Amino acid sequence: MATKIFKLMLATPAGWVASDDAEYLVLPGVDGYLGILANHAPLMTAIGIGTMMYRYENCYEHNLAISDGFLEVSENVATIIADSAEAAEGIDIDRAQLALERAKAHLAEAGTDPDIDVERARAAYRRALNRIKVCEICDIKPKSMD
Amino acid sequence: MANLRDLKRRIKSVDGIRQITRAMEMVAATKLRRAQQRIEAGRPYTGKMDEILAHLSTAIQAGIVHHPLLEPREEVRNLWIIGVASTKGLCGSFNSNIIRTVGQHAREAMESNQNVTLFLVGKKLFDFYNRRNWQLHKNSREYAAIDENLPISLLQEMTNICTDAFLDGDVDQVDLVYTEFKSAISHKIVKRQFLPIVGLEPTTDEEEDRGKTPHDYIFEPDPGKLFTILIPKYARTVIFRMLADSLASEHGGRMNAMHNATDNAGDMIKTLTLQRNKARQAAITKELSEIVGGAEAISG
Structure with a gap:
């Protein structure tokens, strides 16, 4: 079965961090963690401090330390802006x-x-x-x- | 005509200056590239921020959302002018233009009986108005020379100083005066209002978006609260844009100024070399005619 994917875009003041297709996305919303899958309903939420996870098909799971941002989901595109977002490396x-x-x-x-x-x-x-x-x-x- | 030795000495010194100005041009070019990269890197963030803000404000237009940072005061009694120039000189008219515009703006405001406080970034600007005993913001001194890397903490702090003062009612309006970066050779002085925040309508970039019907968003938490979180962030990007543009313009201005200085030094060397050659030729001719004259006197 083909996995449903959606587009993920993550920008910080230092530039693009990710611009990828993703299968799922987990984010620390201000009111608790939330998960996004493909074809999610339009959503707008604020992001707190925490670990953001996303995965693309057979790729490994990306873990990023994210802080203070915003998420907008519309038309199968998840747009995230955050003060900082860093992968472990x-x-x-x-x-x-x-x-x-x-x-x-x-x-x-x-x-x-x-x-x-x-x-x-x-x-x-x-x-x-x-x-x-x-x-x-x-x-x-x-x-x-x- | 100047004598040969003086001319040689001058050529040497002008050549030395040319070497220095050329090196400074190179340094400015490198720094300009870095500053430009920073503007480029920040663009996705600010662009997406504008988009989200536009979507959010269209979505909540029906509802009543107020934010204290958006509300204009009935009477502007206290005005802050944030001016941004550079810490170093030798960048053409960059600093003097800002100094002039800040002064002009402040004087106009004072004429309409506003209490003007200057918040100046950049040592050249700060020193100019400090020497003339203008009313400066108490934090001005520590911002006189800023970290060129523009760390987020610096931007946040600067934004907080302004927004806190605005919310406390210490200031009724905050204006910005800085140099907008268009290209390496084209800069424009801009004067714009920072607080209360204006112009949150979608910009021309989002024209294609405007045709679409706004989505029925799920908001979490409610739109009003989201707005409260987003607005201060928006304010910070305005400050970021201002500082990043100003830094890029400064390096662009310096690059141009140093390029012109190098060219001028080259012209000067050309003129001086011509003079030197003439002087040398005159000396040779004089010597020859003396020898010939002397030889003729002996044989004659």
């Missing part, structure tokens, strides 16, 4: 670790230091954690490291 894990430590420190001091923007620190914490998580996912599945 594009993630600087050391930097993510550092960011995580920094965010942790900020959150710990937040009670005493009124200058700290808790929202921002929390978002930074989640972004860093998300990047690390994506790296971990891909270590388990080394075939997606090529």
Whole structure:
């Protein structure tokens, strides 16, 4: 049986990240993860921080660390714009670790230091954690490291 | 006529200058290419953003969606002007054009009794108005020299400063003055309103889209909330476009200026070489006639 596919387009301020055909797509919506298959009804939603997964036919599953974006589905095209979207090989894990430590420190001091923007620190914490998580996912599945 | 040694010295120094200006042209050309690439890379994102925003606003036109960033104030008492120029000089009229336009715009606003605050990016621009004791935004100094890589955190911060002040009522309108990049040799100074946000109607690019009936979208969360999330992001892309364009224009301007300087140095060397040859020939002729004269005196 031929698999039904749809077009996936993902752009960040740094350029195109993906412009592919896809079989399925899983995204972290602001209200929870959601999945998209071919011929999905027109949809518009905001994307939070998390792991985005998509797969094209017999290809391996792509895992991307995505943050703060938008998804529009119409006419079998899924258009995503996001602040950042990185595949595991594009993630600087050391930097993510550092960011995580920094965010942790900020959150710990937040009670005493009124200058700290808790929202921002929390978002930074989640972004860093998300990047690390994506790296971990891909270590388990080394075939997606090529 | 200048003497031979002076001419030689001048040719040498002009040649040195030419080498430097040529090198600067090359550097500017490379930087321009990088800046252009960044504009290109950002285009899909901004393009898709415009599309989504257009779809969203047509979809919710029937409903009543307000966003505080879209609402014009009845009376504009406090105005911010964000001006963007460069940190380095030697880029032709790039900086002076911006300085002039910012000044003009500020003066016009002051005449209609608005309290104008300048938010200046680029050291040249900042220094000019700082020296003249204009009212500058308190964050101006740290933005005087910005990171050319335009990291997203910088854009976000700059956008937040403006939107927060707007929402708090500290400012009623924010205008931008910057150089729009058209091509390496063509730049245009633009003056546009940033906040409250205007012109969210679909642009001419989406003309083919307009004919289509809007889809019956599923919104998650509701369109109003989506709008609230999207608008600040849109504001950030406006800031991004402004800075990216300005940087590309700066490098383009510098490339041109240095190209002209290199050409002028070449012309100057040509003129000076001609003078030098004339001077040398005159010296030789003089020497010869002296020898001939001397020989004739002896034989005669």
